[in-house]
Structures are given as structure tokens and as C-alpha cells.
Amino acid sequence: MPLLSVDSLQVRYGAVEAVRGIGFEIHPGEIVAFLGANGAGKSSTLNALAGLVPVASGRVVFDGTDITHHAPERLAPMGMTLTPEGRRIFGTLTVEENLRMGAYGVSDRAEMDAAWARVYELFPILFERRSQYAGTLSGGQQQMLAVGRSLMSNPRLLLLDEPSLGLAPKIVEQIFELIGVLRDQGVTLVVVEQNVAMALEIADRGYVMSGGRIVSSGTAGDLSQADRLQAAYLGAE
Amino acid sequence: MDLFLQQTTNALALGGTYALLALGLAVVFSIMGLINFAHGELMTIAGYVLMYCGIAGVPFVVSVPLAICASMVAAVLMERIAFRPVRNGSGATMLITSFAVAMILQVLFQNFISARSQAVLLPAFLSDSFKIGGMVIGVNKIVAIVATVVMLIFLDRFMNHQKTGIAMRAAAEDFAVARLMGIRANTVIAGAFALSGLLAGVAAVLWVSQRASVDPLMGFTPVLKAFIAAILGGLGSLRGAVAGGFTLGFIEVYLAAFLPPELQEFRDPIGLCIVVVLLLFRPNGLVPSSVLKAVKV
Numbered sequence: 357m358p359l360l361s362v363d364s365l366q367v368r369y370g371a372v373e374a375v376r377g378i379g380f381e382i383h384p385g386e387i388v389a390f391l392g393a394n395g396a397g398k399s400s401t402l403n404a405l406a407g408l409v410p411v412a413s414g415r416v417v418f419d420g421t422d423i424t425h426h427a428p429e430r431l432a433p434m435g436m437t438l439t440p441e442g443r444r445i446f447g448t449l450t451v452e453e454n455l456r457m458g459a460y461g462v463s464d465r466a467e468m469d470a471a472w473a474r475v476y477e478l479f480p481i482l483f484e485r486r487s488q489y490a491g492t493l494s495g496g497q498q499q500m501l502a503v504g505r506s507l508m509s510n511p512r513l514l515l516l517d518e519p520s521l522g523l524a525p526k527i528v529e530q531i532f533e534l535i536g537v538l539r540d541q542g543v544t545l546v547v548v549e550q551n552v553a554m555a556l557e558i559a560d561r562g563y564v565m566s567g568g569r570i571v572s573s574g575t576a577g578d579l580s581q582a583d584r585l586q587a588a589y590l591g592a593e
Numbered sequence: 594m595d596l597f598l599q600q601t602t603n604a605l606a607l608g609g610t611y612a613l614l615a616l617g618l619a620v621v622f623s624i625m626g627l628i629n630f631a632h633g634e635l636m637t638i639a640g641y642v643l644m645y646c647g648i649a650g651v652p653f654v655v656s657v658p659l660a661i662c663a664s665m666v667a668a669v670l671m672e673r674i675a676f677r678p679v680r681n682g683s684g685a686t687m688l689i690t691s692f693a694v695a696m697i698l699q700v701l702f703q704n705f706i707s708a709r710s711q712a713v714l715l716p717a718f719l720s721d722s723f724k725i726g727g728m729v730i731g732v733n734k735i736v737a738i739v740a741t742v743v744m745l746i747f748l749d750r751f752m753n754h755q756k757t758g759i760a761m762r763a764a765a766e767d768f769a770v771a772r773l774m775g776i777r778a779n780t781v782i783a784g785a786f787a788l789s790g791l792l793a794g795v796a797a798v799l800w801v802s803q804r805a806s807v808d809p810l811m812g813f814t815p816v817l818k819a820f821i822a823a824i825l826g827g828l829g830s831l832r833g834a835v836a837g838g839f840t841l842g843f844i845e846v847y848l849a850a851f852l853p854p855e856l857q858e859f860r861d862p863i864g865l866c867i868v869v870v871l872l873l874f875r876p877n878g879l880v881p882s883s884v885l886k887a888v889k890v
């Protein structure tokens with residue numbers, strides 16, 4: 357059974373139709389990449405899944421539950437969360453407070469302790485900087501905090517929107533390494549990326565979006581060869 | 594010198610009350626972008642509870658918490674009934690809604706209670722005063738200062754150490770992402786209103802204890818002052834609200850005390866001019882909100 361299945365998803369902002377009826381499935385344990393040029397509708401898709409923007413039509417089912425019109429706050433407790441584009445950490449909160457907010461819905465003491473241990477183990481730098489305001493962190497550290505904050509709710513499905521955006525190559529490598537580690541820890545991942553080569557290297561499968569539609573899909577191996585990938589980027593420019 | 598110290602005490606008392614009111618406005622504004630002009634009517638409600646308690650002979654130690662609770666409950670109901678339906682509307686829509694709420698409440702007070710000012714029975718000790726050296730200081734002033742300090746400490750603890758308080762700061766910075774964390778929008782907003790009701794209730798007790806009367810329009814002047822204080826401090830910034838409240842209190846009290854008699858008539862306009870000049874130098878307020886309000890999904 358797929359962990360997430362999406363059927364005819366449509367997202368609109370007023371007259372703008374950002375996502376034009378797409379469908380896909382994510383299976384447990386996978387890393388799935390979403391590729392495509394700027395404005396293709398990738399963020400709109402993830403934001404709609406997470407409930408940040410309303411679904412105009414279509415159906416989203418997570419782990420057997422219809423979440424199409426769920427408010428965003430209901431999803432983290434169900435085991436699905438989004439690390440949004442641009443990190444959007446709470447800059448006026450300390451690192452520790454950011455992480456504490458990530459675990460907002462967790463009430464089980466043992467689960468909470470495990471989440472702290474896991475995040476500080478993955479990101480020792482966050483432990484070092486725990487009482488610092490998050491706004492004072494470097495870009496790479498902020499991205500780690502954004503991912504760490506998402507992990508505090510112990511998600512089974514994590515949606516990552518452009519985690520490597522604007523980061524130095526060395527940090528980008530760390531982020532991709534982290535994605536692999538998370539998969540090994542049993543997290544299913546959907547990753548939106550501009551860095552196509554690296555994304556296809558780590559992903560099992562991928563979807564290519566253009567103009568609000570999925571124009572190509574397949575295994576990472578297939579996609580890295582397909583001409584259609586280039587077409588999707590060039591076509592939308 | 595004694596006169597100066599005495600006026601400083603008065604300024605602290607008045608500024609503290611403004612600060613509490615401005616904080617109430619700021620807490621709600623920072624989270625939902627609403628300037629709640631009906632905040633003053635929360636004060637009026639608390640004032641009427643004090644009045645009725647006085648008539649019924651309820652002891653002051655009981656009537657004060659009752660009045661504060663009434664203001665909190667009223668604030669939460671206000672959000673439920675009036676502001677929730679327009680939550681996703683523009684700032685202007687919400688602002689006009691708050692005017693409507695204020696006016697409806699004023700009319701209700703006028704028709705069901707009294708259009709005139711009513712006396713509030715207060716314990717005698719509040720109108721006492723004592724002498725330190727050459728200063729004469731009213732007990733009510735000291736009570737106001739102490740109450741303000743207690744509230745500021747409480748608020749600081751709540752916003753920095755309680756999970757709900759931290760969630761309110763997170764929501765003030767990025768509401769959508771706060772919801773992603775599982776922070777319920779309704780809970781934070783209701784919490785913000787409850788907090789603003791608490792602050793308005795305490796401010797009302799202090800306000801009434803300086804005047805011993807309550808009338809249907811009682812809340813208007815202080816909330817207008819609080820609004821000015823909040824702008825002066827930096828709208829949406831909690832530290833700013835405190836700074837703005839005290840600054841305004843000092844400006845008003847010092848002008849009243851030290852302006853020559855022939856200029857006293859122009860006290861309020863002169864005070865506002867000082868505020869405007871301060872804003873010219875610090876357009877974002879004395880302690881600007883560190884959160885730049887960007888339009889985010």
C-alpha cells in the first residue's frame with residue numbers, strides 16, 4: 357500500500373492554476389525526487405499536501421486517511437511534515453525553542469527524549485548553538501535546524517522543499533548525505549531539488565514537472581538519461 | 594526635586610497602565626495582524642464588574658479577580674464570535690470589525706446599564722497617601738507600579754518559558770510554519786486574546802482605582818493612548834509596547850506637571866507632537882518588531 361497517494365491534484369491562486377491535476381504515489385522507504393524549472397508547481401504541490409495552500413480539487417490520501425482538506429496542524433501528529441522552501445526557521449526563537457516547537461504535538465515523554473537525542477546526534481552543531489537565536493545561524497546551520505525541527509515530530513514521511521537552495525557546495529553534500537541517513541532510519545522522503553544530478557543520484561524515482569503538470573516520471577536511472585528532463589527545463593524557461 | 598520624584602512615581606504608574614494596554618494590543622496584533630479597538634471595552638466590562646461587586650458588597654480581593662476573569666472571558670468570546678469569521682480578511686476588514694464590536698458593546702452598556710458615569714466603591718486604603726520626605730505618594734500609584742511589574746515578569750516568564758508562550762512567539766513570526774509544527778491556529782489565537790483580556794482586566798482595575806467611576810465610553814481614551822504607545826514602541830513588538838507605554842506616561846505626566854499654566858490647554862497636542870517627533874527619528878518605533886511581516890503562504 358502506498359504511504360501517500362495523490363489523485364488529480366489541482367492548486368490555484370486566484371486565476372493562476374499552479375498545479376493542473378497531477379497524480380502520483382509514494383511508497384514506504386522511498387526517496388522520490390521532484391524536478392522541474394522554477395515556477396513548475398513543485399512547491400505548490402508540496403504546500404498543498406501539507407495543507408499550507410488549499411487543494412482546489414483532487415484527493416490526497418496519507419496512510420489510508422483522506423487528508424485532502426486537513427488543516428496543516430493535523431498532519432505532524434499523523435506522521436507527515438514539510439520542511440518548507442527557504443527554511444523559514446523562527447529567527448527570533450533560540451535553536452532549542454525552534455526544536456521544541458517542532459515537537460509541539462509530541463506528548464509522550466520517551467518519544468520526546470528520543471527525538472532530542474536523534475536531532476542533536478545528527479546535528480551536533482545545533483546542540484552547541486542551542487541557546488543562540490536561530491536568526492544568527494549561518495545558512496547551512498539554518499537548513500539543518502529546519503530539517504531538525506521537522507524531525508522532532510518523528511515523521512514517517514518528510515517533504516523537503518529545495519533543501520540545498522543557496523548553500524555552499526560542501527554543505528549541499530552534507531544535506532544529501534543526511535537524506536541518505538534519514539532513509540536508513542526509516543523515513544520516507546519526497547525531495548524537491550534544483551540540483552538535478554545530485555537528486556537523481558540519491559533518489560529511487562523521480563517526477564519531472566513543467567507548467568503545473570507531471571511531464572515525465574521513472575526511476576532515477578531512466579530519468580538521468582531521458583531527453584525529456586532537459587526538455588522540461590528548457591521548455592519552461 | 595521632591596516634586597520631580599513624585600511626578601516620576603505618577604508617570605511610572607500611568608505609563609505602566611499604558612504599557613499593559615499596549616501589550617494587550619501588541620500580543621493580538623503580532624499574531625493575527627488585528628488592531629483590536631474593542632480592547633477598551635474589555636476594560637469597561639472589567640470596570641462594571643468592579644462596580645456591581647461593590648454594590649453587592651463583594652470584598653475587593655474577590656472582585657478584582659472576578660473583574661479580570663470577566664475581561665478574559667469577554668476577550669475570548671469576542672474572538673470566537675466576531676473575529677474568527679474575518680480572520681482571513683484584510684487588516685482593514687478586521688480593524689472595522691473591531692470598531693463595530695466596540696460600538697455594539699458601548700450601546701449595550703448605555704442601554705442596559707446606564708449612559709451616565711457610575712461610582713465604583715473602592716476600599717479606603719487605595720485613596721490613602723503617605724509621605725516620604727517631602728513627597729506625597731498615593732497608595733493607588735504604588736499598587737499600579739507593583740501590579741505592572743508583576744504582570745511584566747509574568748508575561749516574560751510565560752512568553753519565554755511556557756510551551757504555549759513560545760508557540761505564540763513562533764506564530765507571530767511565521768503563522769503558517771507554526772501550524773506545520775502542529776501548533777493549532779485556534780489555540781494560539783484564543784490564547785492571545787485571553788492574554789490580552791488579562792492585561793486589559795488588570796489595566797482596568799488600575800484605571801478604575803485612580804478614578805472610582807466607570808462609564809460606557811471609559812475604555813476609549815486609554816485604548817487610544819495604548820494604540821499611540823504601541824505605534825511609538827513599534828507595532829507588534831512586545832518590548833516596544835512596554836517602552837512606548839512608559840514613554841507616553843512620562844510625556845503626559847511631566848507635561849501636566851511642568852508646563853506653564855498658560856500652555857496647559859495644549860498639553861495633549863504638545864504631547865502628541867513629541868510622539869511624532871520621536872517617530873520621525875525612529876520610524877519603526879523605539880524597539881521595532883524584529884519580525885519583518887512578509888506575505889507568506
Ligand SMILES: Nc1ncnc2c1ncn2[C@@H]1O[C@H](COP(=O)(O)OP(=O)(O)O)[C@@H](O)[C@H]1O
Pocket residue numbers: 369372373374392393394395396397398399400401890
Ligand atoms: N502565493 C502565490 N500567489 C500567486 N501565485 C503563486 C503563488 N505561489 C506560487 N505562485 C505561482 O504558481 C506557479 C508555481 O509556483 P511554485 O509552486 O512556487 O513553483 P516551483 O516551486 O516549481 O518553483 C508559478 O507560476 C508561481 O508564480
Ligand SMILES: [Mg+2]
Pocket residue numbers: 398399400441518
Ligand atoms: Mg519552489
